[in-house]
Amino acid sequence: MVEQLDGIITQKSFEIIDSEIGKHSFTAEEYAIVRRAIHATADFELAQLIRFSPGAIEQGIASIANRKPIITDVGMVKQGVATMIAKTFQNPLICAIEHASTPLPGKTRTETGLLKVAEEFPDGIFVIGNAPTALLSLCSQVGQGLVQPSLVIGVPVGFVSVVESKMLLAQTPIPQIRIEGRKGGSAVAAAILNALMVLAFCNG
Amino acid sequence: MVEQLDGIITQKSFEIIDSEIGKHSFTAEEYAIVRRAIHATADFELAQLIRFSPGAIEQGIASIANRKPIITDVGMVKQGVATMIAKTFQNPLICAIEHASTPLPGKTRTETGLLKVAEEFPDGIFVIGNAPTALLSLCSQVGQGLVQPSLVIGVPVGFVSVVESKMLLAQTPIPQIRIEGRKGGSAVAAAILNALMVLAFCNG
Secondary structure, eight states, rough: OTTTTHHHHHHHHHHHHHSSSOOOOOOOOHHHHHHHHHHHHOOTTTTHHHEEOOOOHHHHHHHHTOOOOOOSSSSHHHHHHHHHHTTOOOEEEEEEGGOOSSTTTTTTTOOOHHHHHHHHOOOOOOSSOOOOHHHHHHHHHTTSSSOSSSSEEEOSSSSSSHHHHHHHHHOSSOOEEEEEESOOOHHHHHHHHHHHHHHHHHHH | THHHHHHHHHHHHHHHHHSSSSSOOHHHHHHHHHHHHHHHOOOOOOHHHHHOOHHHHHHHHHHHTOOOOOESSSSHHHHHHHHHHHHHOOOOOEEGGGGOOOOOOTSSSHHHHHHHHHHHOOOSSESSSOHHHHHHHHHHHHTSOOOOSEEEOOOOOOOSSHHHHHHHHHOOOOOOOESSSSSHHHHHHHHHHHHHHHHHHHHH
């Protein structure tokens, strides 16, 4: 194992989180995801903020194992999941913002790119760690029946439109994992997908 | 401006942070950095945890403007700063882990790569957002007089060796910006460097 020491450090980190998280009612698979998100941020508050729609994990695992395309909003999320994808199911990995050198009028670059790639991969796994505008647009596409993602990891971070975008996602019937409120981010998005990929790989 | 809407959203986000952060004693330049870190995480606790060594910001700005090489520990940090670097001073940008396909015995991949690139760029700007092992090694190199970084942004995240690595950094005379405790991460590291680049660019 070329990454032996890294693996030992991760395992030790997980044990520390286990010893500090206290009582919770997550299933084993939910907890594997929560723990990895805490590992990536040292922020135990995420355990209070995470939401899983019914069946989201099972659907996510199946979609990953079926090599559905994975679409990230920004490059940091793509970078954060690329190694794990390469080691496991080699899903196609697409970054929305890379598909928009110029934004459409009144839209952000990420949103513009998201609209393009959603058209091409309407049943992909969407991992949004940064841009609420991308998540809002994706939800609008869902509402119009234009796309039907296999899973949405909806964890944009920040102060403008972030809470609203997650509330809109919550109202869709799409399988989803969210972080409620303002928190989230690229590292959280990558951690959630990476945890799902480990579950898919070890269950396979 | 191709990114007009993105800029407006960032500005609005900064105004929300201004209205919520409460009383503080940061200088204007320190606050520009703190605000961007909060913007990237929605975590106001960072305002309590950030530490600037005397002169670190001035030294950082000068080093950026002098196009010193910027060395990140992992790819997510590199990805998070690449756009701003390209738009401003075009500093050489090196990612330590990319320089270690196999770890040295008893070392992590990031640490192995860091040792290689520190030898090549001993006075670079080091931005550590993930790997405490890389920060520990860098501090050890400083202690031995082998390297003298222009600035260290020391914000690894996590549960094993993270607090210790920051305490060791604090004991060196190297200009530094740290996040005390377990928190930090790629997004925080990128935000701090990006804020410094904006300061360097606007002051220039």
